[in-house]
Amino acid sequence: MDNSYLLIFALLLGFLASTVPVFMALFFTGTIGLVYFVGIDPQIVIEVLYRSMDKFALVVVMFFVLCGNIMTTGSIVEKLIKTANVMVGFLPGGLAMSGVLACGFFGAISGSTVATVVAIGGFMIPALIENDYDEQFSVGIMTTAPILGVIIPPSIAMILYAMVSNDQLEALFLTGFLPGVIIMAAMSLYAYFVCKKIGMKQRKPPSLGEVLSVLKESIWALLLPVLIFGGIYSGLFTANEAAVVACFYAFFVEIVLHRDMKLVDVNRIVVSSAVTSATLLIIVAGASVFGEYLTFEQIPGKIATVVVNNISSPWVFLLSVNILLLFIGMFMDIISATLILTPIFLPLLSKFGIDTMHFGLIMTINLGIGYCTPPLGVSLYISGATVDRDIVYVTRAVLPFLAIQFVILLVLTFWPDLVLLLPRLVYG
DSSP: OOHHHHHHHHHHHHHHHTTOOHHHHHHHHHHHIIIIIIOOOTHHHHHHHHHHHOOTTHHHHHHHHHHHHHHHHSSHHHHHHHHHHHHHTTSTTHHHHHHHHHHHHHHHHHOOHHHHIIIIIHHHHHHHHHTTOOHHHHHHHHHHGGGHHHHSSSOHHHHHHHHHHOOOHHHHHHTTHHHHHHHHHHHHHHHHHHHHHTTOOOOOOOOHHHHHHHHHHHHHHHHHHHHHHHHHHTTSSOHHHHHHHHHHHHHHIIIIISOOSOHHHHHHHHHHHHHHHHHHHHHHHHHHHHHHHHHHTTHHHHHHHHHHHHOOOHHHHHHHHHHHHHHHHTTSOHHHHHHHHHHHHHHHHHHHTOOHHHHHHHHHHHHHHGGGSTTTOHHHHHHHHHHTOOHHHHHHHHHHHHHHHHHHHHHHHHOHHHHTHHHHHHHO
């Protein structure tokens, strides 16, 4: 390998290890590589920065961030939890199962794991403990279930992956539905058997009147994901337009129908969402400069050649990629990792006959698990702060649930037809 490549990657690792912000580490490393090793005009870097953020696909990210903030501020989250609880709360482990379902509901609107941990986990962990659930069990299930936020569409990570891979976003979204349902079912079954084994008390099933009352109260919240996906897959509007429609709908429901949000709150919510979106855009810009260096040096193609010469089986390749992504997820957030790694892996996929949408789903799950793995798993710190526990305690708590997700990840890795079932049914 060229010594300049080693120097550039050593610089990147050095920046990251010295707690330089990710976007600055990517920007400075990419700029040094382009200017000093490739020899291009520094003004080209400015053009790369502008071009990276001048993409219509990023609009959908900003509006789904705004939609998630509206729900967190208003009462939509509370109503989604109530609905989930009335559906399964009477079963052994029902409250924990309702938390998992609520993560799925919220993930179908927000597209973010961190938002799901804050909104659902922050509410459900204390509720589970108050209802005599074991603290470690409560922390474990409500730290890992929010991975559904990046698997069940709309997923911010999938939006960025599609932006790089040029996959059809609506079709890529469809790859997340069945895996999301499988994860919800597996974690709910685990909660059911664990709680049944220890003989946890059950409440009586709700009456039909109680079910109808909760559904009536929550109907406007439940219609939000129906509006998003019904509009997208009926052809009424695109994914970008769906994000805008969802924001207007959420504002209308919270201000006019639920009346849990005041007009004076709108400015604060919009500003907060703009700050979050700007943070994502800065990471995109930094990653684009580093990606430009990789492109100029043809590093993805060279890596592809080395990998293909040493690995002949697509299954061995996928298993190796899983291990690599799980390791990277321990140290890097999903947004940065998706933007950096996707251009490197894409040339390899055609060599092994791997569908890019299948790989996008696998990559998303791997990096999503990284939210729950030390040392930098954000979800671990959020849940730990909720119960005032250290990261070692929370890490132990999530292990059984991570084991479930690892098994599902392996099934999805080696059963691509399951992942691609819905896209093929809808788009052929």
